[in-house]
Amino acid sequence: MGNKKSKNWHWSQDVHALFKKLGIEQVAYVPDGGLAKLINRCQADASIRSVVLTTEEEGVAQMAGAWLGGQKGVLLTQSGGVGNCINMLSMMQECRIPLLALVSMRGEWGECFPWQVPMGQSTIPALEAAKVIVHHVDQAEKVPETVHAAARLAFDSYRAVAVVISQRISGSGSRG
Amino acid sequence: MASRRKITLDRRKVVEKILKDRGDILLVTGLGAPTWDAAAVGDHPNNFYLWGGMGGAVLTGLGLALAQPKRRVLVITGDGEMLMGVGGLATVAVQKPSNLAICIMDNQRYGETGMQETHTEHGVDLAAMAAGAGFQKYSTVYNNRELAEAIPVLYSEQGPVFVDVKVTDAPQPMTLPPRDGPMLKHRFRENLLGHV
Ligand SMILES: Cc1ncc(C[n+]2csc(CCOP(=O)(O)OP(=O)(O)O)c2C)c(N)n1
């Protein structure tokens, strides 16, 4: 685990290490700036299959298949992608299949792209309406422990859980 | 555009022929009629039926195929369901799962909802879309001779493979498999992994 005081520390380092500890073998994503470092770490890791999706709902279905086959996976998505997942999430709820999703927020803290705001503001209500348990985190140091707690809730209690990572952490969109 | 050839194949007979010697394949079916087709052949613990999640059959198959590289995974779904998740063909083609086979019951209709025409009725060619995505093995089947050639492809050619079977829109009786999600999941995992 990295030294949190070091200037170069990024939460993705610890979360990637956690993925390995948890035995995550599939990671699916449509890229987002706020997740780019984690995606790069996963892609560079031969023990994790990185799958680039055309739309995030594919990843929900993929995670269902992975679980059926005895593997654990993680869906990485921007907040906008949550809107693409809603109907497919019914499979997880109806079958009690675990889902761990990391959602990087836009349209929230300091957003400069107005078109990000509608979905960003709908992200948490939409997840909750789809009966996904939401863990919101707005400090980088707390991301790894939040992902860890969410993973236990997902894989050990068979629930769909989203870790919603505030734009306050990524700073995306504040550059205009 | 697909050539216009006469469609004569009966989907129930097609699925029966495909599953007759199924060995240890793992089967994922798309919502509606493909799920009823598989149930009509016979319920099986290696079947995972989608009763919803329209557009998700192929990616459920991909997640399963990546998790179980030593097992053949077959997805049987409808043309409408495939069209809803058609980007998934690109995702699958990039991953190149050698154990994944996709078979479409293409009646050129949204059968379950009242037989409305799908895009394939108007010439959209799903096999060509799979080819465009990068599938090396793809075909469209119109008759029993072509079906007899396609079945070994589904079972043993290096995947991912894609077979679009043109079937008539004759209505079929609804044969319902178990519908409880946790039961289907537990049964599938227990049979495959030895634990739920
Ligand atoms: C998201 C979503 N949109 C629409 C429907 C309604 N619906 C249920 S089955 C179906 C048609 C499926 O057509 P196809 O996959 O071609 O199967 P067929 O019955 O023709 O074999 C539709 C549109 C749905 N269940 N979910």
Ligand SMILES: [Mg+2]
């Ligand atoms: Mg159809």
